[in-house]
Structure formats: C-alpha cells, structure tokens
Amino acid sequence: xxxxxxxxxxxxxxxxxxxxxxxxxxxxxxxxxxxxxxxxxxxxxxxxxxxxxxxxxxxxxxxxxxxxxxxxxxxxxxxxxxxxxxxxxxxxxxxxxxxxxxxxxxxxxxx
Amino acid sequence: xxxxxxxxxxxxxxxxxxxxxxxxxxxxxxxxxxxxxxxxxxxxxxxxxxxxxxxxxxxxxxxxxxxxxxxxxxxxxxxxxxxxxxxxxxxxxxxxxxxxxxxxxxxxxxx
DNA sequence: ACAGATGATAACTCTCAGGTTAATTAACTT
DNA sequence: AAGTTAATTAACCTGAGAGTTATCATCTGT
Numbered sequence: 075x076x077x078x079x080x081x082x083x084x085x086x087x088x089x090x091x092x093x094x095x096x097x098x099x100x101x102x103x104x105x106x107x108x109x110x111x112x113x114x115x116x117x118x119x120x121x122x123x124x125x126x127x128x129x130x131x132x133x134x135x136x137x138x139x140x141x142x143x144x145x146x147x148x149x150x151x152x153x154x155x156x157x158x159x160x161x162x163x164x165x166x167x168x169x170x171x172x173x174x175x176x177x178x179x180x181x182x183x184x185x
Numbered sequence: 186x187x188x189x190x191x192x193x194x195x196x197x198x199x200x201x202x203x204x205x206x207x208x209x210x211x212x213x214x215x216x217x218x219x220x221x222x223x224x225x226x227x228x229x230x231x232x233x234x235x236x237x238x239x240x241x242x243x244x245x246x247x248x249x250x251x252x253x254x255x256x257x258x259x260x261x262x263x264x265x266x267x268x269x270x271x272x273x274x275x276x277x278x279x280x281x282x283x284x285x286x287x288x289x290x291x292x293x294x295x296x
Numbered sequence: 297a298c299a300g301a302t303g304a305t306a307a308c309t310c311t312c313a314g315g316t317t318a319a320t321t322a323a324c325t326t
Numbered sequence: 327a328a329g330t331t332a333a334t335t336a337a338c339c340t341g342a343g344a345g346t347t348a349t350c351a352t353c354t355g356t
Contacts, residue, residue: 079197082263086193087314091266098274104333117315119334124313138322138333146274149267155202156264163209163257198344215303228345230304235343249303249352 077129081152084128089113090121094130097144101134107142188240192263195239200224201232205241208255212245218253 075083084090093107108118122142125131130148133140186194195201204218219229233253236242241259244251 076199078202079199082193082197083313085263085266086190086197088187088190089314091189094270095273098270098277100277108333113314114316115333116317116335120314136323139324140333144274146271149271152196152263153267153271155196156260156267159205159209160257160260160264162206163255166209166211200344216301219303224344225346226303227305227347231344247353250354251303 078151078155080128081130081148082155084124084130084148085152087121087124089118090125093118093121093125094144097131097142101141101143103139103141189262189266191239192241192259193266195235195241195259196263198232198235200229201236204229204232204236205255208242208253212252212254214250214252 085094089111092110096102096107096110104115104118104122107122108115111118122131122133125148126133128148130145132143132145134143135141196205200222203221207213207218207221215226215229215233218233219226222229233242233244236259237244239259241256243254243256245254246252
C-alpha cells in the first residue's frame with residue numbers, strides 16, 4: 075500500500091482523527107490517550123499502530139511507558155494530493171473558459 | 186458514518202483517486218472511465234458508487250448511459266480537516282515558543 | 297422488431313479492519 | 327524480590343470492502 079493511501083486510510087477513522095487532535099495539544103501517555111474512548115485499550119493500541127504506520131505518530135521513551143507524539147509531516151502526502159487536484163480542477167476550468175471564449179471571439183455565436 | 190470519514194475513505198483507494206484524476210479532465214461515460222483498469226466493470230461501478238456516496242462524483246443524463254462528473258465540493262471536508270489541524274499544530278508551536286521564551290526572559294536560564 | 301452494446305444488479309468469495317477478553321511483558325514502589 | 331500498575335501482545339469473532347461471474351435492463355442502430 076502506498077503512503078498516500080495509508081495516510082488517507084488513517085484519517086478515515088474518527089477515533090484516529092480524535093487521537094491526532096489530542097496529540098496536537100501535546101505529547102501524551104497511553105492511558106490519557108485512551109481515556110476519552112468507550113472502547114477497550116487494545117482497540118486504542120491498534121489505532122495508534124495504524125497512525126504510526128501512516129507516519130502520523132511516533133512512540134518515544136521506554137517500551138513499557140512510552141509517550142506518543144504527533145508527526146505533522148504525516149499530513150503532507152494527503153494535503154498535497156488534495157491541493158494538487160483542486161489546482162488541476164481550477165486550471166481545467168480556466169482552460170475551458172479560455173477555449174469557450176476563443177470560440178465566441180472567432181465565430182461570434184454561442185453554441 | 187460522518188461526511189469527513191466518507192470522504193477520507195473514498196480517497197484512500199488508489200483506483201478511486203485515479204477515477205477522480207480522470208474526471209478532473211472532464212466528464213466521461215462509464216466505459217471510458219473503466220477502460221484503464223484491469224478489474225471487472227462491476228468493480229469499477231462499486232468504486233463510482235463510493236465516490237457518489239462521498240459527494241465527490243455525480244451521475245447525469247439517462248439512467249442507461251449516464252455521464253459521470255467530478256464534484257470539487259467533495260474535497261472541502263477533508264481539506265478543511267487537514268488544514269485546520271495543521272493550523273492548530275502551528276499555533277501550538279507558537280504558544281510553546283512564546284511560553285519557553287517567557288520562561289527564559291523572566292528567569293534567565295534554560296530548563 | 298430485434299441484435300448488439302452499455303451499464304447496473306445479484307449473489308457469492310475472500311481478506312482485512314476493528315472490536316473483544318485473556319494472558320504477558322516491563323517498569324515502579326516499597 | 328514481590329507486588330502493582332501501565333501497556334502491549336495473542337487469539338479470536340464479526341462485519342464490511344473489494345473483487346469475481348453470471349444475469350438483467352435499457353438504449354441505439356438497422
């Protein structure tokens with residue numbers, strides 16, 4: 075699976091988006107990260123692993139009491155994809171407008 | 186499922202991203218949309234349904250020979266989410282920098 | 297009217313994501 | 327060193343996603 079797909083997949087889950095939102099406030103231990111959610115702790119662990127795999131989060135400190143940190147670079151791939159395609163869309167609109175105008179100018183009539 | 190999750194889910198699949206990229210070039214019928222892909226036609230139909238459900242694509246014209254069109258508004262929700270959280274991250278960095286500077290200024294030492 | 301092509305649906309398989317409980321590991325505390 | 331707690335891993339269940347083939351419906355052209 076490519077990096078862009080992994081990033082979009084990671085962001086597709088509301089629990090994972092909430093974890094990111096929390097980590098933007100600052101680093102946190104697992105217990106604090108898991109506390110807002112109704113689900114079991116292993117479920118939260120899996121979400122954190124998905125975020126790690128997508129490069130959105132890293133684990134620091136000891137193995138038994140790690141601290142989780144947000145990695146903003148993980149947002150670059152999905153952001154770039156969306157912005158590039160929005161730009162392509164706008165350019166396409168421009169070129170269509172230019173084309174339509176050239177028709178109008180040359181032939182003096184609407185289709 | 187909320188709209189943001191649907192949009193990110195739709196964008197998580199490379200086939201669906203390729204369909205969007207094609208539709209940005211202009212409207213297209215089903216056969217043309219499906220032709221670049223190795224998979225069967227029903228598989229492409231399902232991807233198009235996912236894009237419709239996410240508000241990224243609409244179907245126009247007759248039911249039997251529809252034309253598919255890209256809907257740029259479908260990119261708004263995921264783009265907003267990413268940009269908002271990137272902004273929050275930057276503000277958080279700023280506030281941390283401000284806080285750290287205030288400590289340095291007042292107490293004249295590094296922690 | 298009917299033959300061919302186009303697009304969609306039905307029904308099925310298979311894999312994987314997201315959840316559970318129970319067991320395990322690793323660090324602190326005393 | 328023994329016990330406690332925090333975090334993870336193991337093993338399992340279930341449902342949804344992505345694909346298949348076969349069938350059906352609807353236009354189009356002659």
